[in-house]
Amino acid sequence: MFTLTGIALLVTMVLALIRAIKGPTVYDRILASNAVGTKTVLMIAVLGFIVGEPDLYIDIALMYALIGFIGTVAVLKVSEFGDLGQAQSPRDGDKS
Amino acid sequence: MLIETINIVLLGMLALTALAAVRLHDLFAVTIMFGIYSLLAAVVFVVLDAVDVAFTEAAVGVGISTVLMLATIGLVGRHEQRPVHRPLLPLLVVAVTGAALVYGTLDMPFFADPAAPVHQHVVPYYLGKSPEQTGIPNVVTSILASYRGYDTLGELAVIFTAGVGVLALLGLRRRKRPSKEHPTP
């Protein structure tokens, strides 16, 4: 059953990757990237059970869950404000 | 069998992501594709049983490098310049170098061959003595943190200096005033 779940996760990663490559707007790509991140966390946890060393793999999954969120929030901040909070001269409203 | 299939699918996805990142011209989208690339590479490392490399990839690839590239985009703008030179000569140089490197790998011993010279020199010593000398269960960790501890300390100092330099260049400071065109609700 772990194998089936792993294959389903892999197929979903492929689907999300296709969306990230096609994605007309930048938000589609961010959404797909976030989905790939979640699938990566689950995939690593399931892989731990497939291989038989879940204790080792679950730590990596935890770390990815935390760091992926930081990446997503940084990307969204740039997409909304145009930078990460640097003090700058007035910007020319660079919207996508 | 299953692991090999997962490996092949993941490597194919890695190649697709890299090609998409090369073909895109919006640098912000390229940064996102690099994030996806790094996540996929991490799964490849986990499948290959290189847990410590997967940890490093998590911290560096997904976390730090994405944030640094985004900060750079905030400084330089998100659209790629048109290249001024034709790419043919650099492409030729890269192709010739790559072909020479691939030709060089033909002389290497077979992958994971136990009779290879690299597995004869100090590897049996480390593998045999590492548990009682250091008390660390993972051999890679014991080599990095104990046998080559000073090397690792030096690397950390270099990386820390580089990080401080990058932060000084990017100039991350607090936003002075909230921008007027997007009032936060």
Place this chain on the structure above:
Amino acid sequence: MNLALNLASDALLVIGALFTLVGGIGLLRLPDVFTRLHGAGITDTLGAGAILLGLALAAGWSLLLGKLLLLLAILALLNPSASHALARAARHGIRRPWLDNPKI
């Protein structure tokens, strides 16, 4: 008892795999960002929750169980936050969801 646990774990894993696949197809097929968020939301909450609960039932009573539940709590907290931030940023950037389109 053990058989019941195994059956429940397998059932949860199959449910999670199904919902993950459905969410992935939705992510690919739906027309714009705001509708695609629904697809991604399915995989992030129900799919991830069912899969992690199934793994937790298979893990038995150990530290691993605690780590799996911690992972579940982190995902349940962070993914809706990320979806919300994404919807807000897209609302600023695109300004017109597909459902507002007068052509439909």
